Amino acid sequence: MQGRIARIDDQAAALRLRRARPTHGIPVLTExxxxxxxxxxxxxxxxxxxxxxxxxxxxxxxxADVMQRRLL
Structure with a gap:
């Protein structure tokens, strides 16, 4: 049950972040x-x-170059 509650809390936090920063894409890359x-x-x-x-x-x-170098 603890794991499920933690997952729900994580999802709620992610939703709050998306509402606070309405951007497209990955927030750190957009910034x-x-x-x-x-x-x-x-x-x-x-x-x-x-x-x-x-x-x-x-x-x-x-x-794109930074992401490609990071993923390789």
């Missing part, structure tokens, strides 16, 4: 992507990265 995008946009504004750089594509590439 990481937002942070990287913010950094790259700041770099674009300072002229260190080309102003016409596709920041979303770069962020997706970085996250």
């Amino acid at each position: 990481a992507a937002a942070m990287i995008a913010s950094y790259l946009n700041d770099e674009c504004e300072m002229g260190r990265i080309a102003a016409d750089a596709d920041v979303d594509a770069v962020v997706t590439t970085i996250i």
